[in-house]
Amino acid sequence: MSASYVFFTGAACGLLLLAAAKLAISYRRQDAARWLLLLITGAFFYLLRPVLPERGPLLDFLVDVPTELIPGAFWLFSYALCSECERFPRLGWSLIAVSVAVGLAAAHLDAEHWPALCHWLYLLKQPLQLGLIAAGLVTLLRQYQSDLVESRRNLRACLLIAIGSYMLIVVCAEFLFSNRTVPAGVPTLHAVLASGLALGACLWLLAVSPQALAESLPRAPEAEAEEEVPVVEPQPLDEQQRQLLEKLQSHMQGGGYRHTGLTIRELAEQLDAREHVLRALINRHLGYRNFNEYLNQFRIDEASARLADPDQAHLPVLSIALDIGYRSLSPFNAAFKRRHEQTPTEYRREKLPA
The missing domain is CATH 1.10.10.60 (Homeodomain-like)
Incomplete structure (x- = not known):
């Protein structure tokens, strides 16, 4: 494992922790922020997993749970962001549960005793994950034109182009290299890409547009009285x-x-x-x-x-x-x-x- 890979992976994980801290402190009462926090947690463990020392089966399982939740968390965040207060469809919960169960089973079943089952579970894992990611992307696209909140329209576009594309590339790459040797430099390139995305997210969340997420998220009625972000009064009409x-x-x-x-x-x-x-x-x-x-x-x-x-x-x-x-x-x-x-x-x- 190259030093550059470890460096960029550590940088990405540190930036993700910074973004997670901001979400947990300022937006913890928002459902959309909670799903985004879960998405960040999954990404953190996904990046950290290859550099961790050897672990036991239980610790492996605990690390894999948030990782397998990434596609579902992306769909849940997209839905909470764009659907105001509409309830997430029941079928969606079932699909997420099946995807997580299949992913964990494919990773932790004993391949020596269940070779055929593990093979088919792994083949089923990728379409399920791609389906959840696609559902999140469709949610972001839905009613994009009718969205009046400019900051949320910009956030939708960034998620579609950056996060959605990144997740699709990762899932497809995992499937492509599942039975092949990963070419030299690909892990480092992945770490560089992940750290770049994490840096961009932190700059946007903390420096460039610190109020954008608050303006984008649906308002939680029960939390309005305790909202930490000040409400900006509209400017008088010219x-x-x-x-x-x-x-x-x-x-x-x-x-x-x-x-x-x-x-x-x-x-x-x-x-x-x-x-x-x-x-x-x-x-x-x-x-x-x-x-x-x-x-x-x-x-x-x-x-x-x-x-x-x-x-x-x-x-x-x-x-x-x-x-x-x-x-x-x-x-x-x-x-x-x-x-x-x-x-x-x-x-x-x-x-x-x-």
Whole structure:
């Protein structure tokens, strides 16, 4: 094992510990930060494992557990970061549990007694891990365009390009070299890459944009009173922003939200405004973190009024949903239930009793 490999591995591990300390101190109440902390812990043990002295089976197992959790933690962090307060799907928990169980079994079953089983478990391990990483990347891509929080959009892009690519390369490389001799220099190159990513993460988290993670993470209602990061008040609107805000409100009150599949880019074109200016206006001055959330305010208001109107009692719920801009009934039902904690049909039945 070369000295350069040990040096860069130690540097990466030290930087990861620094990032973990920052997360644990400042963001421990955020679910997304907890999953990120688990991801960092797994990466720490993954890098440290080759340089540790010989260990017993139990210590090997304890070191491997957080390592096997890395792909699942990446998906959980991506979901918590981008899905606001939506619950993680039950199927996702099952897939993560299966991936961890398969990985640990492939690493710790006695290959002499179970050669065929260990072989198939190892072949199954890589697709499962790649699937979890892909799920995390898809989560980061989902609704990227409608995300109004600029710092979170930047974080999504960095995770997609840097972390996602790195994890995919590592999993594929492990599979490629599983039955071959690893070429000289590859471990050192990996250590250099890992230390570079860890250094970039620490610089971003601690120096370049120390408030970016706090702005990106979904707010935990129970922790707001104890939030350590000060809330930055929005700057007063200048004349151009005030005019754009008035134009936006007039356009939306006139039914601009009814356009099916409306994106913030299309809305900016309709208002003859720059997209990034409109994003900042809706996010910082109106308080919305997602463009679809902003549209739903107007759409659900209209839907609620129409569902409670006796003159429109004959209209199917689907017709109302399509009229106000939804492509199908499912997203309308989900948005309506988040607002009223009941389905549109239940709401209509309550407002228009037979």
